[in-house]
Amino acid sequence: MGGGDKIFDPLPGAREKPALAFSVEVLEGSPHVDAIVLVVSADRVSRCKTLAGERGWSKVAAVWPGGDRRQDSVAAGLSRLPDAEWVVVHDGARPFLTAELLVRGLRAARQTGAAAAVVPVTDTIKSVDPDGFSAGTLDRESLRSVQTPQVFRRDLLVEAHAHADGIFTDDAAMVEGVGGRVRLFDGTRDNIKLTTPEDYAVAGAILARRVATAGGA
Numbered sequence: 001m002g003g004g005d006k007i008f009d010p011l012p013g014a015r016e017k018p019a020l021a022f023s024v025e026v027l028e029g030s031p032h033v034d035a036i037v038l039v040v041s042a043d044r045v046s047r048c049k050t051l052a053g054e055r056g057w058s059k060v061a062a063v064w065p066g067g068d069r070r071q072d073s074v075a076a077g078l079s080r081l082p083d084a085e086w087v088v089v090h091d092g093a094r095p096f097l098t099a100e101l102l103v104r105g106l107r108a109a110r111q112t113g114a115a116a117a118v119v120p121v122t123d124t125i126k127s128v129d130p131d132g133f134s135a136g137t138l139d140r141e142s143l144r145s146v147q148t149p150q151v152f153r154r155d156l157l158v159e160a161h162a163h164a165d166g167i168f169t170d171d172a173a174m175v176e177g178v179g180g181r182v183r184l185f186d187g188t189r190d191n192i193k194l195t196t197p198e199d200y201a202v203a204g205a206i207l208a209r210r211v212a213t214a215g216g217a
Helices: 019-028 042-055 070-080 099-112 154-162 171-177 197-213
Strands: 036-040 060-065 086-089 114-120 126-128 134-137 144-153 183-186
Touching: 019 036, 019 042, 019 099, 036 042, 036 070, 042 060, 060 070, 070 086, 070 154, 070 171, 086 099, 086 154, 099 114, 099 144, 099 183, 114 171, 144 154, 144 171, 154 171
Parallel strands: 036 060, 114 183
Antiparallel strands: 086 144, 114 144, 126 134
């Protein structure tokens, strides 16, 4: 990101509202969410606490330092979460969470105790051999791109973390590792993850469209 901090930087057209605030404030406004734990790098804990206070995030139960790996950060967040039957894991770098998406995830998770947002793959996907040649074309009809939110019964997610062996890029894979079945539900194309500077341009366009649709709100 060229030295920037993607969750604390404002989106284009958002004035001083940082990217993190968009998803947190959806959670703040949801009647289905009782408590929020924000997990950030150790050197951003103080800044995040200040932001939470400035924006009046009353549901934030803790702001806690994460670990070296994604799974370490989620485990850290779980350790600070008050009593709860269900846990929603969401990337702070995905600012376009919606109340509808959250509800879809909670409903889907009730079937098996675990659910993940996904969107269909639109590109042709090839597997690659060690020499950089194509090893075949995968059937994209059976492929999905995984997003967050991911929703879990808390005891199932805790068990998955306790038995995690290796590095996992998402919690759904960890739950699958202990024999859990993950129900997939429809995510949205707007639910992008801010990873590169180009993503901010896309986010700005999404935000502008949403503001225009809402009549300038």
